[in-house]
Amino acid sequence: MSGDSAPTDAGDAPLVEAEALTFGYATAPVVEDVDLRVERGEYVGIVGPNGSGKSTLLRLLLGLHEADSGSAELLGHPARAFAERERVGYVAQDVTEDEKRMPITVSEVVLMGRFPHAGFGRVTAADREHAREALRTVGIEHLADRKITALSGGQRQRTYIARALAGEAELLVLDEPTVGVDAESVDAFFDLLDGLVADGMTVLLVEHDIGAVIEHASRVVCLNREVYFDGDPTAFADSDALDRAYGTNVRREEGGIVT
Numbered sequence: 001m002s003g004d005s006a007p008t009d010a011g012d013a014p015l016v017e018a019e020a021l022t023f024g025y026a027t028a029p030v031v032e033d034v035d036l037r038v039e040r041g042e043y044v045g046i047v048g049p050n051g052s053g054k055s056t057l058l059r060l061l062l063g064l065h066e067a068d069s070g071s072a073e074l075l076g077h078p079a080r081a082f083a084e085r086e087r088v089g090y091v092a093q094d095v096t097e098d099e100k101r102m103p104i105t106v107s108e109v110v111l112m113g114r115f116p117h118a119g120f121g122r123v124t125a126a127d128r129e130h131a132r133e134a135l136r137t138v139g140i141e142h143l144a145d146r147k148i149t150a151l152s153g154g155q156r157q158r159t160y161i162a163r164a165l166a167g168e169a170e171l172l173v174l175d176e177p178t179v180g181v182d183a184e185s186v187d188a189f190f191d192l193l194d195g196l197v198a199d200g201m202t203v204l205l206v207e208h209d210i211g212a213v214i215e216h217a218s219r220v221v222c223l224n225r226e227v228y229f230d231g232d233p234t235a236f237a238d239s240d241a242l243d244r245a246y247g248t249n250v251r252r253e254e255g256g257i258v259t
Contacts, residue, residue: 013076014039015171015202016061020070023053023060030056032226033070038204040170043197045213045233046206048223049246054206055093055175057223061204062090062173075170086116089164091157093176106151106159107144110134113167134165138192154178154185158192165196172196174205178212190216210242 016038023031031053038044048054059065061072063079072079075087082088102109113134114127135141138158143151148159157177164172174193178186190212197203197218207213213220214233222229222241229241236242 012040014073015075016204017073018061018070021057021060021067021072022069023056023065023067029225031060031223034223034227036061036221036227036230038171038202040202041197041200043193043203043216043218044205044221045217045219046204046221046223047208047210047213052224052245054223058173058175058204058206062088084116086113086167087170089161089167089169089172091160091164091172091174091177093179102148105145105147106140106155106162107131107135109148109159110162110166113163113165113169116167130168131162131166134162137165137196138162139188152181152185154181154189157181157189161192161196169201171202171204174203174207176206176208178207178209186212 014037016036018034018036021031021034021036022029034057036057046054046057056065060067061074061079063072063074063082066080074082075084077083111123111128111131114123114130117130118124118127132141132144135144138161140155140158140162143155143159148156151159157174161172161174178189181189186209193203193205194216203217205213205217214237217233219231220229220233220236221227222236222245224245228245229236229239
């Protein structure tokens, strides 16, 4: 979905850039010396065993945690000071209990994405059309009047992606979006992401399903506190990074990789 004005950053600048990023709780390092650069239009999948620091890394990149050392930039600005949050669509692994109880409709949630663009705080007919277009894009226009509390996990994830699209986000950041979602909906979800990337969206995805990442992403980052692999999905599948990062918690089967 195109915006009404060009972003302030140079078009060839990376959307995410981290150098020697390190963070820990108390004395235990969770993310250590991580370098990561995400270019516009990339589809990057981050994989790793449970407790490997994947979600923490996302929060560092988004400026939601302060690194112990190293640096993180988001759309050309220090991540902790980044103010134009509508330019990044962040879909967490699950919404909070308060959000689950919100007595509002799907269309109202998606329309929230237009609030930063609404002149003088007023939502216009054009804003509402942006929201409707976003709902059509993610395939849930028929759920527009349904309460967010009545949705399945997969439908909620699509709703929050639609909110990001309505806000004209340039980067979509997803943290384990398929947890608790049935297999058929997972396939449809990845088809949706493929379509968004084909239309120019940049996607940074943390995902437990290694096979899905290898099949769909254009680049794989394998993390277990530090980066074990960063590159082509096919090369990752053929490398020893899986065994080094996952140890005995991964096995290879015909047609896929199982953790």
